[in-house]
Amino acid sequence: MTDDLRSAGAPTLEDVARAAGVSRATVSRVVNGVRNVDPAIQEVVRQAVSVTGYAPNRAARSLVTRRTDAVALVVSGAGVEAGADGEGPGPASGEDGSFTAQVFADPFFGRVVTGVVNYLRPRGMHPVLMFAETSRARDEVVAYLRQGSADGALIVSTHAEDPLPGLLTEAGLAAVLYARPARPVLISYVDLAHQDGARLAAEHLLARGCRRIATISGPLDVPAGQARLAGFRDTMARHGHPYTPIAEGRFTQESGEAAMERLLAEHPDLDGVFAANDLMAMGACHVLREHGRRVPDDVAVVGFDDSSAALACRPPLTTVRQPVEGMAAEMTRLLLDRLARPDSPATSVIFEPELVVRGSA
């Protein structure tokens, strides 16, 4: 008669306690691995746990611990172009899903997810995926965190002037960014030394003997785009090339193709190209080949990121490696650190890029 009185609902601590003949508190201690419990009793409790099939209720636990063991992984973007889906007069940058689709078109985000998950998982934590491309969506992210649905946020911004970091810190919520915020907010972040990366690319092209070098930059309203361009230009200037042709892309393969077309039209004799990411570099290679230029013999191409696109390309891309997974893991570490010590100061960690030489340059 001590059994089977709990036919409905999942077993609770109470049930286990009864089955083990101890108090709820003791069961709780055993379940949470708190010391100071008689080994013999521990064993009895463990038995009872497995007999009853007990699983602690996360909500009840969260209610008292004030922790959820979840973190929000949010992809944030300020302005998305109107979707070219032709589905009627929808909002120009609305929540029609074009943003979420675009995000994953770039192999970059998958790598971030990989890095985050690999750090979180061994610690029993999980990422909740969120997108914050509109002001409404941003408010929802803030609300989500304020409700205590997640312990903190990992922010990957696709555009500068993203208001989200500000909103978050203002609300006293724990957050860490991938990439330095445009306006200095007191918040931790990881970033890459983009300028150094661009320098590596420029020097490689120069060392290779290229003399008429152009660049396909990233969007100039995103910090990474600016920094890579700046690093490239500075290096070129320092080596006696104060004027280098530039075509702005949007980090997509398509925009890379268009940029390459423009470059080729204006400078048919170029012999080297630095693209600010691999997707654009790949687009450039396609266009070059279509125009009868051999890569790297006629035109050398260097990409950036060392994403999966670099190996997918023919020839495989010489590129500047951004250790995305490692950076994402570090970003996660910074967040968990902050959660453990809420008033630890904001920290930033800058990673150094590395040149990876393959076939394209």
Place this chain on the structure above:
Amino acid sequence: MTDDLRSAGAPTLEDVARAAGVSRATVSRVVNGVRNVDPAIQEVVRQAVSVTGYAPNRAARSLVTRRTDAVALVVSGAGVEAGADGEGPGPASGEDGSFTAQVFADPFFGRVVTGVVNYLRPRGMHPVLMFAETSRARDEVVAYLRQGSADGALIVSTHAEDPLPGLLTEAGLAAVLYARPARPVLISYVDLAHQDGARLAAEHLLARGCRRIATISGPLDVPAGQARLAGFRDTMARHGHPYTPIAEGRFTQESGEAAMERLLAEHPDLDGVFAANDLMAMGACHVLREHGRRVPDDVAVVGFDDSSAALACRPPLTTVRQPVEGMAAEMTRLLLDRLARPDSPATSVIFEPELVVRGSA
């Protein structure tokens, strides 16, 4: 003296009630949009909410509603090959992150995420990302759900014989699959009519005049790989081609390249290739070009999925479209349906593929 007594901690229902001069219950009603509340009072409460900056505590709410508004989005795989990372004698298919990295190397998963998020988001729900490539990881997913950390699970299996669906239904947990389970489990799922898709590809190649057609199949231990091959073979046989060369790939570009090399070595005169996904088709195109074959003039190539790789390829791939985002959305709808009516029967929805003609065939 009615104010500022709550300097510490977030404001609770109690605080709002006090500020509005009503009871907790009333505040709860207006916050949750329950009818039967005097409009005037509603207004007063809303004021109080915004004055206090109240945000409902999700844990407390979940504790009583038994809902979290989160669903687990789990990528499940049975056997992953040993990582080729050369980092010492690690476990052959361990939790070293190689699985998570592989998963996002394919544009497929990003599309699934997109579809899921776009369905979930307007409903105030969010996906928690999980991976279940080892038996340990699978147990964690089950435990996660049993703790009530998420209301249900969306499963994307990368291999057949995945034990997860069985574990889940056995535990009475709500789950829906992307792709039919290998062994018939009583569980809802969405899937594509893979055979029809393969038929479309074969017929297109045939109609185009190709007579020496080979195929690069997917891994034969995954249902989609089998079905696409079966559909292709049947159609070829029906059109008088009982024997078509086959090379097995693993749905990666690299494996597609290797398969194409083999095919070309044995059948130098082939004039058409059906690859079971776009990544492999892209690899095939590269290899064909390296061997001096023009696509589509010398050899026509048809892919499968209509992923981003199809457009990234030169020439753009003629392919069989799998409406991944729509299928993922439907999968999500099925899950929420199930959550709303727990004893609704298991349902399956099969989507029809569509041929998309571009440059490669």
Place this chain on the structure above:
DNA sequence: CTGAAAGCGCTAACAC
């Protein structure tokens, strides 16, 4: 080392 008891913040009967 173990038990008793006080909540965590919210929803949902149930009274009024």
Place this chain on the structure above:
DNA sequence: GTGTTAGCGCTTTCAG
């Protein structure tokens, strides 16, 4: 239409 109240299942002092 609104307030009272009883928990939801857990952790955590505080006694013993």
